[in-house]
Amino acid sequence: xxxxxxxxxxxxxxxxxxxxxxxxxxxxxxxxxxxxxxxxxxxxxxxxxxxxxxxxxxxxxxxxxxxxxxxxxxxxxxxxxxxxxxxxxxxxxxxxxxxxxxxxxxxxxxxxxxxxxxxxxxxxxxxxxxxxxxxxxxxxxxxxxxxxxxxxxxxxxxxxxxxxxxxxxxxxxxxxxxxxxxxxxxxxxxxxxxxxxxxxxxxxxxxxxxxxxxxxxxxxxxxxxxxxxxxxxxxxxxxxxxxxxxxxxxxxxxxxxxxxxxxxxxxx
Numbered sequence: 001x002x003x004x005x006x007x008x009x010x011x012x013x014x015x016x017x018x019x020x021x022x023x024x025x026x027x028x029x030x031x032x033x034x035x036x037x038x039x040x041x042x043x044x045x046x047x048x049x050x051x052x053x054x055x056x057x058x059x060x061x062x063x064x065x066x067x068x069x070x071x072x073x074x075x076x077x078x079x080x081x082x083x084x085x086x087x088x089x090x091x092x093x094x095x096x097x098x099x100x101x102x103x104x105x106x107x108x109x110x111x112x113x114x115x116x117x118x119x120x121x122x123x124x125x126x127x128x129x130x131x132x133x134x135x136x137x138x139x140x141x142x143x144x145x146x147x148x149x150x151x152x153x154x155x156x157x158x159x160x161x162x163x164x165x166x167x168x169x170x171x172x173x174x175x176x177x178x179x180x181x182x183x184x185x186x187x188x189x190x191x192x193x194x195x196x197x198x199x200x201x202x203x204x205x206x207x208x209x210x211x212x213x214x215x216x217x218x219x220x221x222x223x224x225x226x227x228x229x230x231x232x233x234x235x236x237x238x239x240x241x242x243x244x245x246x247x248x249x250x251x252x253x254x255x256x257x258x259x260x261x262x263x264x265x266x267x268x
Contacts (some may be wrong), residue, residue, distance in 0.1 A: 028108030029056035030081055032067065035116045035207070035242035039071040059083055061107035074117040074242075083109050114211075116204040116242040133250040133261040140266045142236060142245045145216035146179045148186050150206055157225040170221050170234065173259040177266060178219075185213050203237070211239035232258050 032041055033052035041048050043055050044066050051069070059065070062084050069077040084107045149171040151163035171180045186209055203220060210218040220235045229251050236245040246266070250258045 026058040027056055029054050030109035031112040033114045034069055039069040042068040077115055077117050114208045116207040119244055133253050133258055135248050135262055135265045137246045137265050139245050143177050143266050146181055147217050147219055148181050148210050148215050149219045151221045153222040156223045156230040207237050207239050
């Protein structure tokens with residue numbers, strides 16, 4: 001009788017501990033940051049604060065979290081975070097004690113996501129005439145800094161079309177004013193990101209990889225064929241703030257002329 005009373009008296013405590021364990025195992029969180037920081041964050045339509053901020057919920061594995069970032073002077077950024085990036089260790093440990101209920105929460109959010117917001121000043125495209133080089137310089141303060149050169153596209157109307165060739169050609173020319181880092185350092189971070197289910201799928205991920213590699217910025221380069229004319233585009237994006245330092249657009253111009261015009265505008 002005494003033993004029975006003992007277990008009955010402990011039942012509420014055990015139930016409370018079980019409920020606490022279940023609730024804890026069902027939740028996971030993700031740190032949301034942005035470049036620039038202090039952007040307003042909306043999760044599933046609800047305002048949760050400003051970046052950097054941590055979001056936590058008890059959604060089941062595989063669920064989608066709708067995220068929207070807003071900041072004055074920048075484009076609204078809408079994206080989704082999938083709750084399947086890593087194993088939820090708490091749910092794994094708790095599953096034998098909760099009749100396998102926690103298995104529905106076995107996958108968790110990625111530990112963090114950083115998003116690079118585009119300045120509204122960079123949204124309007126430059127218009128360039130035949131055999132012209134247009135340069136827009138917001139600031140030349142990043143001259144001499146560490147950068148990566150990444151070719152987004154290399155499909156000129158004539159000549160070679162390998163992205164690595166374009167990266168090397170532009171990188172060699174930019175070495176006069178910048179410290180161009182080995183692309184392999186960026187690829188190492190890219191590999192690590194792919195393990196976390198992000199990868200270099202978009203410009204935002206490229207800039208984030210550059211930031212993690214210690215670069216001041218990333219120069220995004222592309223060459224494309226438009227109605228028989230080769231368009232060359234270069235943009236310097238700051239890895240920390242997401243700001244655009246300068247942009248170049250040229251039509252039917254060799255790289256030497258494009259980079260030369262850029263340097264003439266960057267020199268004080």
